[in-house]
Amino acid sequence: MSTSWAGFLGTAVVVIAYMPQVLHLVKNQCSAGISLKAYAMWLVSSFLLLAHAFGLNDPVFIALQGYQLGATTTIVIFAQKYKNSSCALHAGSNPAPSGLGEASN
Numbered sequence: 418m419s420t421s422w423a424g425f426l427g428t429a430v431v432v433i434a435y436m437p438q439v440l441h442l443v444k445n446q447c448s449a450g451i452s453l454k455a456y457a458m459w460l461v462s463s464f465l466l467l468a469h470a471f472g473l474n475d476p477v478f479i480a481l482q483g484y485q486l487g488a489t490t491t492i493v494i495f496a497q498k499y500k501n502s503s504c505a506l507h508a509g510s511n512p513a514p515s516g517l518g519e520a521s522n
């Protein structure tokens with residue numbers, strides 16, 4: 418029995434999960450809570466895992482890592498661009514953690 422449906426459903430959840438972070442960063446020009454180092458590492462891992470997914474010729478893995486690569490690239494570019502910028506909601510809060518962990522918004 419193929420479990421591809423579960424993989425594509427999981428990929429859809431990943432797409433939905435990234436949306437609030439990406440939209441807040443791009444629309445509000447706010448990088449609060451984003452660890453640039455952590456996302457840069459996820460970007461590198463997405464690239465490597467996408468190469469492996471193509472090697473396996475696995476459609477679910479390719480879709481997941483293709484999306485991850487796009488999302489992490491977008492986040493790294495805009496988090497760098499709006500490095501010291503935060504929206505009215507996050508103004509006064511620590512704009513970015515210094516460690517590798519992901520802070521909550």
Ligand SMILES: [Zn+2]
Binds near residue numbers: 441447448503505506
């Ligand atoms: Zn904000």
